[in-house]
Amino acid sequence: MELQCNACGAQVAPDAQRCPACGTDMPKKTKLLPIAAFMLIVILVIHSYMKEEQTPAEPVAPAGTLEQR
Template structure:
């Protein structure tokens, strides 16, 4: 997959580090998809852990015996 040089508009091969037409350095593409996927997984794990802690605390409160006064 080739990209266009921002300086001169020549098609530059993806593996090239400089433009063959003008010699300007080609910026390397950053791969954000793997980083974003990793961050999403981490956030979901943290959220799951927090929800599990809240559910356990709510369950502990609700399992306490309730005494009703007898009249």
């Protein structure tokens, strides 16, 4: 599968670093896995800081027991 040069429109091999017709540098492909892993770590860290610790509340006596006192 050949790519197309953004500058001149010539067909360029996928592993080429420059266009053979005009010599323009071909953009490097960005690998998404490292970016996605980094974003997942950032989201997890933010989530852990925002998460509130839930402590159990003190038990409340039933309403009927308060009236008997």
